[in-house]
Amino acid sequence: MPTQIIPPDTKIDFLGKARLAVTVSVLIILAGLASALIQGVRWGIDFAGGTEMQVRFEQKVEDTGAVRDAVESVGVAEPTVVRVTEGGREAFTINFASKAEEEEKQGQIADRIQAALAEQVGPVEVERVEFVGPKVGAELRRDGTQAMLISGVLILLYVGLRFNLQFAPGGVVALIHDVLVTASIWQLLGQTFDLQVLAALLAIIGYSINDTIVIFDRIREMISTHTTHDIVEVTNRAVNLTLSRTILTSLLTMLSVIALLAFAGPVVFPFTATMGIGIIVGCYSTVYIASPVMLLMERWRSQRDPKAGKAKPGGGKRAKAARAN
Amino acid sequence: MRWRVIGVVAALLLCGWYTVANFVSAETRKATPFLPDDVMRLGLDLQGGIHWVLGPDLDVAIEHELDVMRGGIREELEEKKVEPARIAVDGQQLVIEAAKPEDLEAIRAAASETRVLHEVGAEGQALRFELTPQWQAEVRERGIQQVLEVLRRRVDDPIQGVQESVVTRQGSDRVLIQIPGGQLDREQARGLLRQTGFLEFKLVLDRAENEELLRKKHPDGLPPDTEIVFERERGLPGQKPEDRRILAAYLVPKAPDLTGDFLTDARSSLDNRYGWIVNFAFNSEGARRFAKLTGDNVGKQLAILLDGQVYSAPSLQTRIGGGRGFIHGRFSSQDAADLAVILRAGSLPIPVQIEEERTVGPALGAESIRRGVNASIMGMVLVAAFACWYYKLAGVYATIALLANLIMLIGIMSMARATLTMPGIAGLVLTLGMAIDANVIIYERIREELAVGKSPRAAIRTGFNKALWTILDAQITTLLVALVLYQYGTGPIKGFAVSLSIGILTSVFTSIVIPRLLFELYPGNRPVQALSI
Numbered sequence A: 001m002p003t004q005i006i007p008p009d010t011k012i013d014f015l016g017k018a019r020l021a022v023t024v025s026v027l028i029i030l031a032g033l034a035s036a037l038i039q040g041v042r043w044g045i046d047f048a049g050g051t052e053m054q055v056r057f058e059q060k061v062e063d064t065g066a067v068r069d070a071v072e073s074v075g076v077a078e079p080t081v082v083r084v085t086e087g088g089r090e091a092f093t094i095n096f097a098s099k100a101e102e103e104e105k106q107g108q109i110a111d112r113i114q115a116a117l118a119e120q121v122g123p124v125e126v127e128r129v130e131f132v133g134p135k136v137g138a139e140l141r142r143d144g145t146q147a148m149l150i151s152g153v154l155i156l157l158y159v160g161l162r163f164n165l166q167f168a169p170g171g172v173v174a175l176i177h178d179v180l181v182t183a184s185i186w187q188l189l190g191q192t193f194d195l196q197v198l199a200a201l202l203a204i205i206g207y208s209i210n211d212t213i214v215i216f217d218r219i220r221e222m223i224s225t226h227t228t229h230d231i232v233e234v235t236n237r238a239v240n241l242t243l244s245r246t247i248l249t250s251l252l253t254m255l256s257v258i259a260l261l262a263f264a265g266p267v268v269f270p271f272t273a274t275m276g277i278g279i280i281v282g283c284y285s286t287v288y289i290a291s292p293v294m295l296l297m298e299r300w301r302s303q304r305d306p307k308a309g310k311a312k313p314g315g316g317k318r319a320k321a322a323r324a325n
Numbered sequence B: 001m002r003w004r005v006i007g008v009v010a011a012l013l014l015c016g017w018y019t020v021a022n023f024v025s026a027e028t029r030k031a032t033p034f035l036p037d038d039v040m041r042l043g044l045d046l047q048g049g050i051h052w053v054l055g056p057d058l059d060v061a062i063e064h065e066l067d068v069m070r071g072g073i074r075e076e077l078e079e080k081k082v083e084p085a086r087i088a089v090d091g092q093q094l095v096i097e098a099a100k101p102e103d104l105e106a107i108r109a110a111a112s113e114t115r116v117l118h119e120v121g122a123e124g125q126a127l128r129f130e131l132t133p134q135w136q137a138e139v140r141e142r143g144i145q146q147v148l149e150v151l152r153r154r155v156d157d158p159i160q161g162v163q164e165s166v167v168t169r170q171g172s173d174r175v176l177i178q179i180p181g182g183q184l185d186r187e188q189a190r191g192l193l194r195q196t197g198f199l200e201f202k203l204v205l206d207r208a209e210n211e212e213l214l215r216k217k218h219p220d221g222l223p224p225d226t227e228i229v230f231e232r233e234r235g236l237p238g239q240k241p242e243d244r245r246i247l248a249a250y251l252v253p254k255a256p257d258l259t260g261d262f263l264t265d266a267r268s269s270l271d272n273r274y275g276w277i278v279n280f281a282f283n284s285e286g287a288r289r290f291a292k293l294t295g296d297n298v299g300k301q302l303a304i305l306l307d308g309q310v311y312s313a314p315s316l317q318t319r320i321g322g323g324r325g326f327i328h329g330r331f332s333s334q335d336a337a338d339l340a341v342i343l344r345a346g347s348l349p350i351p352v353q354i355e356e357e358r359t360v361g362p363a364l365g366a367e368s369i370r371r372g373v374n375a376s377i378m379g380m381v382l383v384a385a386f387a388c389w390y391y392k393l394a395g396v397y398a399t400i401a402l403l404a405n406l407i408m409l410i411g412i413m414s415m416a417r418a419t420l421t422m423p424g425i426a427g428l429v430l431t432l433g434m435a436i437d438a439n440v441i442i443y444e445r446i447r448e449e450l451a452v453g454k455s456p457r458a459a460i461r462t463g464f465n466k467a468l469w470t471i472l473d474a475q476i477t478t479l480l481v482a483l484v485l486y487q488y489g490t491g492p493i494k495g496f497a498v499s500l501s502i503g504i505l506t507s508v509f510t511s512i513v514i515p516r517l518l519f520e521l522y523p524g525n526r527p528v529q530a531l532s533i
Helices: A015-038 A064-072 A100-104 A108-120 A134-162 A167-188 A195-225 A231-241 A243-263 A266-304 A306-310 A316-324 B002-021 B026-031 B058-079 B101-113 B133-155 B186-194 B211-216 B284-296 B333-345 B362-415 B422-451 B456-488 B491-521
Strands: A050-057 A080-086 A089-096 A124-132 B049-056 B086-090 B093-097 B117-123 B126-131 B166-170 B174-180 B199-203 B206-208 B226-232 B246-253 B263-271 B275-282 B302-306 B309-312 B324-331 B352-360
Touching: A015 A167, A015 A231, A015 A266, A050 A108, A064 A080, A064 A089, A064 A108, A108 A124, A108 B186, A124 A134, A124 B362, A134 A167, A134 A195, A134 B049, A134 B352, A134 B456, A167 A195, A167 A266, A195 A231, A195 A243, A195 A266, A195 B422, A195 B456, A195 B491, A231 A243, A231 A266, A243 A266, A243 B362, A243 B422, A266 B422, B002 B362, B002 B491, B049 B133, B049 B186, B058 B086, B058 B093, B058 B101, B058 B126, B058 B133, B093 B101, B101 B117, B101 B126, B126 B133, B133 B166, B133 B174, B133 B186, B186 B352, B199 B246, B199 B284, B206 B211, B211 B226, B211 B246, B226 B309, B246 B302, B263 B324, B263 B333, B275 B284, B275 B333, B309 B324, B324 B333, B352 B362, B362 B422, B362 B491, B422 B456, B422 B491, B456 B491
Parallel strands: none
Antiparallel strands: A050 A089, A050 A124, A080 A089, A124 B352, B049 B174, B049 B352, B086 B093, B093 B126, B117 B126, B166 B174, B199 B302, B206 B246, B226 B246, B263 B275, B275 B324, B302 B309
16 A cells, blocks of 8 residues: 555545635635734835844844844934844844935945944944835835736636636636735734745745646546536546645645745745745645636536536537637 | 667756856866856855945936036027026926017027927916927936946946946836945945046136135125035045045035036046146037136136045136146046046936845855755755655655756756845745655556556556646746746845746656656566555
8 A cells, every 4th residue: 555645535525615615715814904904014124115134243132122222323213123043143133114314325324323233232243234215115016016917817818728718717716815815824923024925925826826727637637538527526526636636745845845944044934934824825725715716607607608508617629629610 | 768868867967067066166167177167146145245226316317408408508599699587497397587578489499499398388488498208218218328337337347346246227217236245345335326426617716725714705605606615635545535634625606617528538647747647538519618618717727526526626727629638636546547437437427326225244145055055955855755755666756856856957057147046045945845746746646547457557657648738737837927026026036036937947857757767767668566656
């Protein structure tokens, strides 16, 4: 017997639980939205504009307050100062929103903070400075939104062309779902949205559709080869057959993410953590979201046009030829 | 079959050759003739350095253009014997106020002769003009090109330039500068931006030893539209102008009588009276203005200012025709050469703002590399261990494919001299996890075929064939997203998109071709009871 996680003859009624799954997802998204509206979204400096510095002192610094006082002494209002420790190394990240007058100083604010820290706290090394002006921040926000939309459209087109138009919405809804749920969870965890999180969300789009397509492919294959075409049964069967692959792939990708979380350190933490959430969400949506939406489309289509309803979704060359006539 | 093995092995050796070069220092690479010179470049987040996105204030370019127009129109009107009450640049508009209502038509005619001004409004006898949209676009384009050119010449300067620096345009109105680690600190680098190289000529109205004495000469305050500028001792490199000793203070008009915009050339040379000097030459328009300026003001002093500092203030002996002149100022040969470069590179009359800065110290960069390598090894080990435990021999095949994938990925990125960033490493590690997806799809399929009673060989064939299009579909959609990410990403994120896209391409190849080949080698045609899968 081969090593197995999922027995080959699993027959879980995934579609039967679709209503519950959709409710759970909607609740998470609503909670995320509510949190964004009530508490506001924590935009990173990439999008909001501002300055972030990482500094390291030669000697151990006990008091974060001293660092904050030094930063404030050069005229920075409400800086966030956080101590980060990793592998016995201690550093501080300093974060603050930019003011128009500071931009005129051409990034000199970081030099002045460095001088103040050296004077008031002790010998200091500036490891990293990131400054994003408000104009660039606005553009990055716009570009990010555009990138999301364009990815969505491209995938819609590809899935529409390769499969059948009624598959496409299922895939796209699943990936919108993945992005929304992942972003909601990130928001509920009180984390900051920056470029890395955006990159991870885009990567999740790619990952999510990857997963969905495997099932769609199987549904299409089964419809064209099997005599029974009760679409619900076929779909359920396809999800079950690909289930071990869905879980295995998610597991293996998660192993990579775990390696990154454990070793890559805080520089890419936002990316890896978001990606980790996205993989779990993606695995779940592949099973519970993508196919039900596809079925919904199918039902809606067959109700509107009973004759077309008999055509098998993506029914291989035969169906395509029939449509062409 | 034999040719396929040879092909795959050759491809791997080629990529491996490039991969190995990455782990050898640059000196060893140069010294070893059989190693390729092309390797992955490290992003600024890994090697440390400065990444700047600069936003030139192009509105200022339009104001400059209007300023030039103003001079032209004034002369044009003088020829027509029209004396306007006021002619001034007001933000993005030129305002010309006629002294008499009958002058209005002459003013309109003079403006329309420029072909680039159009009237946007009139209040009483004041007419407002704007540059036509086409000309505005033209001026902006010229402005950004000039900024780019000037900064490129300064950063890339053959003598004092920065190695492997990047100065390129980003979007329609931005300049991207990347300075790899350790060559310039932030303060030094900002010096490149601060020195505008803006050359001005101003007639000296009054002069004294220092500001205090100069002010004493004007007990009722300075005349309107004038300012005090200083001639200072030559300072040390990096020393701020304010800290240098003042040699003289001059009272000059705020508006320059002539600017360096008309310069065509500047060269340093040794003069037996002044030591090192910088000769400059004007174009015909500049020469005409220079001749008029010097001819009209014989006996007066002319201050030559660079970035608001007086370099020299010679007394005008005679009208200077021919459009040539020189600046002296106790220069060393290096000072003179630098000044000539800055003048030749052209001025940077447009103020440049740092709109985005990402600076990483070399220590943090080295730390990131170490972490990245550890994460990659760990990711690889975890995924491979799981695959070998779960799929037995087939898992070993998948692991071999995975290693091959890693070698090809690094090899191709090296050949392309792609930039590796920290998110790029994350993309690479993630690719390892996602690359094995193809093998999972194939193996699960083979297991299904075996479960319905097919022979091992048939199961392998069906498994690979049926999985092929699923894998392609899945990877192409991911590739689409990676390409969008590349298009829209900046800096490190672009690095993620690069390693993800190349990773998708290599993983499709390795995860399909290599395990299949290995299955053909063993068990191949041998009769086997059960596949190790």
